[in-house]
Amino acid sequence: MSDIYKFDCKNAEGEVVSLGDYRNKLLLIVNTASKCGFTPQYEGLNNLHLKFKDKDFSVLGFPCNQFGKQEPGTNEEIQEFCSLNFQIEFPVFAKIDVNGPTADPLYQYLCETKPGLLGSKKIKWNFTKFLVDQKGNVVSRFAPNTKPEDIEKEIKAII
Numbered sequence: 001m002s003d004i005y006k007f008d009c010k011n012a013e014g015e016v017v018s019l020g021d022y023r024n025k026l027l028l029i030v031n032t033a034s035k036c037g038f039t040p041q042y043e044g045l046n047n048l049h050l051k052f053k054d055k056d057f058s059v060l061g062f063p064c065n066q067f068g069k070q071e072p073g074t075n076e077e078i079q080e081f082c083s084l085n086f087q088i089e090f091p092v093f094a095k096i097d098v099n100g101p102t103a104d105p106l107y108q109y110l111c112e113t114k115p116g117l118l119g120s121k122k123i124k125w126n127f128t129k130f131l132v133d134q135k136g137n138v139v140s141r142f143a144p145n146t147k148p149e150d151i152e153k154e155i156k157a158i159i
Helices: 041-055 075-086 105-113 148-158
Strands: 008-010 016-018 026-032 057-063 129-132 138-142
Touching: 026 041, 026 105, 026 148, 041 057, 041 075, 041 148, 057 075, 105 138, 129 148, 138 148
Parallel strands: 026 057
Antiparallel strands: 008 016, 026 129, 129 138
C-alpha cells in the first residue's frame, strides 16, 4: 500500500470507516489511553484539531489497551470519557491493538513506514503520534512525550 487511504477502520459504534474519507486532509494519528500519564494530551490534541480543522486538518484517535492496561474501558465508555473530560471533537475510533500479531493493519503500515528510535517498528507507548500529509504519506513520527503544541509548527509548515 502506498498511502493510508486504502485502510478501513471501525468507529466507536463498530461501523467501518474508510480512511479514504480523509483524503486531502492533513492528519495526526494518535494511539490514546484514558488512564495514562499522557492522557492530559487529549486537551492539546483537541486544541490542534479545533485550531486547524477549517484548514483540512484532523486528529484521529485510536484507543489501545496494550500499554499498562491503561485503556480498559469499552468503546462506549471511552467516548463518554473523552466527551465529559476533554470535550473531544475529533474522531476517536474503536479500541485496537497497535503492536504484535493482532496489530491493526493501519498501525502495521504506520510503523513500517515511519520506524521509531533506532529503527524500531513498534509503538513505544500511548500517545505516539504520526503526521500524515494530504496525499496520505506518513511524514513524521512523534514520541509519546512530544506535546501536541510542539507539533503545531510542523502542521503550519505543511498546511
